[in-house]
Each structure stands twice: as C-alpha cells, then as structure tokens.
Amino acid sequence: MATGFEGVARTYGHWIAFDGFDQTGAPGADVGSGTLTADIRVAPRLHFDVSARKQRGPDYSDAVAGGGLLWRAGRATTAALHVIGGGNTALPTLDISADVVHYAGIFEIGAGVRRLTFAESDLAAVSPGFAWDRARWRVDTRYTYSLSAFDATGESSGDHSVLFRGTWQRWRRIALQGTYAHGIERFEDLTADRLGALGTTTLASGIRIDVPSLTRITTTWEHEWRSNQTTIDRLNVSVVHSIP
Numbered sequence: 001m002a003t004g005f006e007g008v009a010r011t012y013g014h015w016i017a018f019d020g021f022d023q024t025g026a027p028g029a030d031v032g033s034g035t036l037t038a039d040i041r042v043a044p045r046l047h048f049d050v051s052a053r054k055q056r057g058p059d060y061s062d063a064v065a066g067g068g069l070l071w072r073a074g075r076a077t078t079a080a081l082h083v084i085g086g087g088n089t090a091l092p093t094l095d096i097s098a099d100v101v102h103y104a105g106i107f108e109i110g111a112g113v114r115r116l117t118f119a120e121s122d123l124a125a126v127s128p129g130f131a132w133d134r135a136r137w138r139v140d141t142r143y144t145y146s147l148s149a150f151d152a153t154g155e156s157s158g159d160h161s162v163l164f165r166g167t168w169q170r171w172r173r174i175a176l177q178g179t180y181a182h183g184i185e186r187f188e189d190l191t192a193d194r195l196g197a198l199g200t201t202t203l204a205s206g207i208r209i210d211v212p213s214l215t216r217i218t219t220t221w222e223h224e225w226r227s228n229q230t231t232i233d234r235l236n237v238s239v240v241h242s243i244p
Contacts, residue, residue: 006214006242013214014243015039021189021237026230031057035188045072051084055091057191062088064095076103085117090191092116097187106133118192120151125184138167144184148195159183159198167208177220179204185222199227206236214242 020034033055041047050067066084073079078101085094094117101110108131116123125146132139144161161183169175181202184190194200206220217239224232 006210006212010214010216010240010242012041012044014041015240016243017238017240019236019238021234023232023234025224025232026226028058029230029232031055039070046070049082053084053091053188057090060089062086062091064088064091066095068097077101089119090193092118092190095187101129107131108133114187116187116190118195121149121192121195123148123190123195125187136169138169140165140167146184146198148198150196157196161185161198173210173212175208177204177206177208177218179206179220179222197227201225214244216240216242 016039017037018034019037021032023029023031023033033053035051035053037049037051039047039049047070048067049070050065052063052065054063055061064084064086066082068080068082070078070080080097080099082097083095085092087093095114097112097114099110099112101108109129111126111128114123114125114127116125123146125144127142127144129140129142131141140163142161142163144163146159146161147156148159149156161181163179163181163185165177165179167175167177179185179202181200181204183198183200185200185202185204202222202224204220204222206218208216208218210216218237220236220238222232222234222236224234226232
C-alpha cells in the first residue's frame with residue numbers, strides 16, 4: 001500500500017527538486033551546475049512548473065529561468081511544453097521544448113521537438129522515443145535528429161543521436177541504472193561550444209533510492225569520450241520531494 005501511495009503521489013502530487021552536477025576532465029572542462037524546480041498541480045490533469053539554473057565554467061557564469069506545463073490529455077496520454085532562457089554565453093539564450101507521451105500497457109511511445117538558441121548558433125531537434133516497463137525492469141530508448149546552424153559561417157550540420165537506458169528495481173526502494181548514449185544524452189547539458197562536435201559517447205551508471213518520506217534520490221556517474229579526443233567525468237545528483 002505504501003509503495004502504491006508513493007507512486008500516485010509522485011505522479012499526481014506537487015513536487016520540488018534539485019538537480020546538480022560537477023564535471024571535470026579535459027583542460028577547460030571543469031563545470032558546476034545546479035537547478036531548482038517547483039511543480040504545482042493546479043487542476044487534476046494540469047501541472048505548472050518553474051525552474052532556475054545557475055552554471056559556472058572556466059570563463060563564464062550563466063543562468064536560465066522559465067517554466068512550463070504538463071497536461072494529462074487522457075488516462076494514457078500526456079503533453080508538455082516548456083520555455084526557459086537567459087542572457088548567456090555557454091547556455092542557451094532560449095530553450096523551447098514540446099513533448100507527447102502515450103502509455104499502452106507496459107509500453108510508452110512518445111516524441112519531442114526542441115529549439116535551442118545560443119548567442120551565435122542554434123539547434124533544432126526531433127526525438128521519437130520508446131520505453132518498455134515491467135515490474136522490475138524498465139528500458140528507455142530515444143533517437144534524435146538535430147540540425148545545428150552557425151551564424152559566423154552561415155553553415156549548418158545534421159547529427160544523429162541514440163540513447164539506451166536500463167533500470168533494474170533490485171530491491172523495493174533501490175534501483176540500479178545503466179546508460180549508453182552516442183551524441184546528445186541530455187539537452188540540458190548542451191553548451192554552445194559542443195554544437196560543432198556532437199560525436200560524444202557516454203557510459204553512465206547510477207543508483208536511485210526512494211525514501212519513505214516521498215523523497216527520491218538519484219546519483220549518477222558519467223564518463224564521456226568526446227570527438228576531439230578528450231574525456232569528461234561528471235557526477236550528477238538529483239533530489240525530488242513529492243507533496244501529496
């Protein structure tokens with residue numbers, strides 16, 4: 001009963017979250033970032049959220065803020081729209097995304113579109129996705145086609161990205177995760193300097209703990225091999241607290 005209640009609270013209740021990472025590796029790649037998000041249920045099928053993010057790199061200090069909504073269009077379909085932005089050097093000055101997910105039994109089918117505008121470049125992407133969810137196992141897959149345009153040269157380039165993530169509910173409150181990605185793993189981690197070289201391969205492993213107080217803690221370690229022959233290590237921590 002407790003687990004069922006917690007699942008309902010996480011799906012339909014309010015929540016607040018912190019997500020942050022510390023990155024190190026190649027010269028000039030040391031980055032620290034933190035994001036605060038609050039989600040409010042304003043109607044049984046409608047949620048609004050607001051978020052703010054601060055990120056520091058070797059030669060910049062950027063911030064973004066914005067919000068969005070999630071609408072449960074039916075018992076098995078959700079639609080989301082988000083807009084964030086700021087006057088930035090590395091992070092996007094504008095980030096617009098829209099997503100639709102349909103649940104069909106143990107399967108999830110969805111797609112998203114995204115437009116990121118940077119100071120001197122921009123990226124447009126479309127991402128169909130598929131997930132298979134069983135009692136102890138969940139597998140998420142995503143394909144992304146992205147088109148980057150660069151103001152300085154007037155050139156553009158298309159890129160293909162794939163992501164596979166497996167989650168194993170090893171114990172009642174503890175799940176183990178593993179991820180393989182080539183290209184874009186998370187749009188939130190994209191910076192202007194990476195648009196010209198999206199051929200990154202990422203391996204990640206993590207642990208997710210559900211605390212009885214309706215708090216979910218996820219810690220993930222990532223290792224990236226970038227196309228410019230450099231490597232990056234990133235430790236990401238996410239804390240989400242649900243409010244029924």
